[in-house]
Each structure stands twice: as C-alpha cells, then as structure tokens.
Amino acid sequence: MKRYPSIMSLRAFEALSRLGSVSSAANELSLTRSAVSHQINMLEEVVGFSLTQREGRGIALTNKGSIYASEAKRALAILQEASRDNRGEEVAGKLSISCAPGLANYWLCHHLSKFSKQYPKLSLHISSPEVPDDTSNDNIDLFIAYGNGNWPDKYVRQLITIRLFPVCSPRFLKEIGGLGPPSSLIKMPLMHLVNHTDWRVWLAANGISNTQLEGGTVFSDANFVQSAAIAGQGIAIGDNMVSGNALAKGLLIRPFEKSIKSPRAYYLVASSEKVERQEIQVFIEWLESMIADAQAKYDSY
Structure with missing residues (x-):
C-alpha cells in the first residue's frame, strides 16, 4: 500500500531543515512547537526512517534527513509554482466529504466556517458512512476514514494518529x-x-x-x-x-x-484521479493545518 506524506508535514520539515530549530519553524508556520514535532513524527512514519536526531540541546538532520530535505524543498517549490499558475482562479464548485461520525460531530463540524470564509464559492457536502472505514461511495470526493490504512488502489494518507x-x-x-x-x-x-x-x-x-x-x-x-x-x-x-x-x-x-x-488511525482516502482536483487539494491543506494545531492542543489532556 502506497502512503503519501502530507503537505503540512513537508512544510514543517522543510522549515525545520532551513531554520535549524523547532521553535523557529513553529513561529514561521504559526503553529505550536508540539504541532511541528508531531508533523515531523508523522512524516518519519511515512518515509520509514529517522529525519532528525538530538545534537546537544538542539536537533539536527540525519544523513538521510538532509537528502530528504532537498527533495521536500523541490516538491514544495513545484506545488508553489502550480499555485501561482492558478492564482487568478477562485476555487468554486461542490466538494463531497465523507467523515467518520465521531470526528465529524466532535471536531470537524466545529471548524467548517473557517474553511467557508476562506473559500466562499466552494460548497461543502458533509456525510458520514455507516461504518467508519467505508470508502465505497463513488459520489464522495474525499473520505476521512478511520481504519487500518488498507484501501488498495486508492490515494491514502494518514491524517491523525490516535x-x-x-x-x-x-x-x-x-x-x-x-x-x-x-x-x-x-x-x-x-x-x-x-x-x-x-x-x-x-x-x-x-x-x-x-x-x-x-x-x-x-x-x-x-x-x-x-x-x-x-x-x-x-x-x-x-x-x-x-x-x-x-x-x-x-x-x-x-x-x-x-x-x-x-491500531487504527484517521486517513485521507480518495481515488487517484479525484485527488488531483484543486478543490480537494485546498481542503486537504486547510484540514492538515487545523489538525496539526488540534492534536498539539488535545494531546496535552
């Protein structure tokens, strides 16, 4: 099963590699230090090796981490250039989201107005499946599913560790x-x-x-x-x-x-064709930013 790193994780790691500290990266991204650390931990789970290591009282990149940092910067530069190409286009249309009911009720539904203010012409349609890991509805554009990560032939990216x-x-x-x-x-x-x-x-x-x-x-x-x-x-x-x-x-x-x-987690799941759509990409980027802050806050309770 292919797993993809999140944009937020790449941004956190790129900022850390460039600025040299978690605090500096957190300040630049307007996140907490815990949120940055969490994003880098999630990225290490996806790539399968350590990106950072302790060095005195600070933190440094591993050899593999240094190589990956260059690739992360290149990937983010490509995404930034793509955004410039579309800067004159306002995101509009309809986006159908399926979210596991617990997360939808106790978290997602409390934050949707923030997304609507940012993208007022994009209509969100939110539903919940009967089973938290069900991704079978062809009418759904993006699933926030709770399961073991095994959705063959789908775009799958871990969103939240539980x-x-x-x-x-x-x-x-x-x-x-x-x-x-x-x-x-x-x-x-x-x-x-x-x-x-x-x-x-x-x-x-x-x-x-x-x-x-x-x-x-x-x-x-x-x-x-x-x-x-x-x-x-x-x-x-x-x-x-x-x-x-x-x-x-x-x-x-x-x-x-x-x-x-x-043993289960929340994942973003979509068809490889749909996930490239602009409205899905902007929702994923917004969602990951919100989740980073929420996990840093709630992990302390």
Missing part, C-alpha cells in the same frame, strides 16, 4: 466512590465501540490479559459512546481527538493516565 484511554464523567466517578487499580475496571459498566477490542488492548497494556469481558453496552457509533460517557452511564475508551473538547470542558475526565496508540 491514542486511546479510559474516560468517564466526573459525576460517575464520584457516584462509584473512585476507582482502584486498572484491574478494578473489570467489574465496572464498560462501554464499547463496535466490539470489545479497544478495551482488551488497553487492559492488556496494563498487565490485564486474557480478560473475558462480559456485559456492558456495545455501540455502533462513536457519538453514542461519548454521549453515554458524558451522561454518566459508564466508562468508555476515549481518544485524543473525539474526546479532546469534552476533556477540555471538564465534561469527561481520565481516571487513568495510561494511554496506548490505537
């Missing part, structure tokens, strides 16, 4: 009188998304393996899981994006600090 951790409402924690060690969760009302996998993986990471999870409620949609958790119905597995806003507002809390990297 970390999983238990969440519950403060009221629920108070009503049960607090929690003991992670093993005490087995006797609690656990809530699940689609199946029991996320809970089993998190518990195993905390030394509780071969657990027979019985009872609880299994939901088909991340919206249902989060709403039930906020309403104090039990303990769910949350993540740094879908749960980020609720954690920031105090609607949810994390009873345990331990988090694990999800």
Whole structure:
C-alpha cells in the first residue's frame, strides 16, 4: 500500500531543515512547537526512517534527513509554482466529504466556517458512512476514514494518529466512590465501540490479559459512546481527538493516565484521479493545518 506524506508535514520539515530549530519553524508556520514535532513524527512514519536526531540541546538532520530535505524543498517549490499558475482562479464548485461520525460531530463540524470564509464559492457536502472505514461511495470526493490504512488502489494518507484511554464523567466517578487499580475496571459498566477490542488492548497494556469481558453496552457509533460517557452511564475508551473538547470542558475526565496508540488511525482516502482536483487539494491543506494545531492542543489532556 502506497502512503503519501502530507503537505503540512513537508512544510514543517522543510522549515525545520532551513531554520535549524523547532521553535523557529513553529513561529514561521504559526503553529505550536508540539504541532511541528508531531508533523515531523508523522512524516518519519511515512518515509520509514529517522529525519532528525538530538545534537546537544538542539536537533539536527540525519544523513538521510538532509537528502530528504532537498527533495521536500523541490516538491514544495513545484506545488508553489502550480499555485501561482492558478492564482487568478477562485476555487468554486461542490466538494463531497465523507467523515467518520465521531470526528465529524466532535471536531470537524466545529471548524467548517473557517474553511467557508476562506473559500466562499466552494460548497461543502458533509456525510458520514455507516461504518467508519467505508470508502465505497463513488459520489464522495474525499473520505476521512478511520481504519487500518488498507484501501488498495486508492490515494491514502494518514491524517491523525490516535491514542486511546479510559474516560468517564466526573459525576460517575464520584457516584462509584473512585476507582482502584486498572484491574478494578473489570467489574465496572464498560462501554464499547463496535466490539470489545479497544478495551482488551488497553487492559492488556496494563498487565490485564486474557480478560473475558462480559456485559456492558456495545455501540455502533462513536457519538453514542461519548454521549453515554458524558451522561454518566459508564466508562468508555476515549481518544485524543473525539474526546479532546469534552476533556477540555471538564465534561469527561481520565481516571487513568495510561494511554496506548490505537491500531487504527484517521486517513485521507480518495481515488487517484479525484485527488488531483484543486478543490480537494485546498481542503486537504486547510484540514492538515487545523489538525496539526488540534492534536498539539488535545494531546496535552
């Protein structure tokens, strides 16, 4: 499966390679230092080798990183030249986006006005699939899908790395009188998304393996899981994006600090023909910029 680096990741790495520090790159791109570091980490996952290394108190490029920096600058220069060629054309038309429901409801729908102000003549049509990794609708231009990255013969680019951790409402924690060690969760009302996998993986990471999870409620949609958790119905597995806003507002809390990297992530998926369209490219660039700031913010909760 071919994976493509994001424009935002390339921009972050190019700025770092040219300016010599994460802070300088962050200032130039109007991002946080955490957001720049996250973008470079994502780029290293795509290319499959280390681009940077520690050097004293600072950071330096590896040998492969120096070579890749030249290629990144060349690629960005080509994209910039293409933008100049189209500078007199205002982006217009219709763009159909399919987004996994949890991310759509708890993040994307809160930021769409910013895109509309930037591209007022481009009409966005947002929908959600029944299954988060479904990319089969031919009427959709771009999918923001949640899955394992395996969409053969498609343009696939990782957008967000997800970390999983238990969440519950403060009221629920108070009503049960607090929690003991992670093993005490087995006797609690656990809530699940689609199946029991996320809970089993998190518990195993905390030394509780071969657990027979019985009872609880299994939901088909991340919206249902989060709403039930906020309403104090039990303990769910949350993540740094879908749960980020609720954690920031105090609607949810994390009873345990331990988090694990999800085996799934959010990906941009499209046909190789459609992805070249200007309206898709401007939406991807806007989306990656917004996600970089959001992940840096929510990862701290």
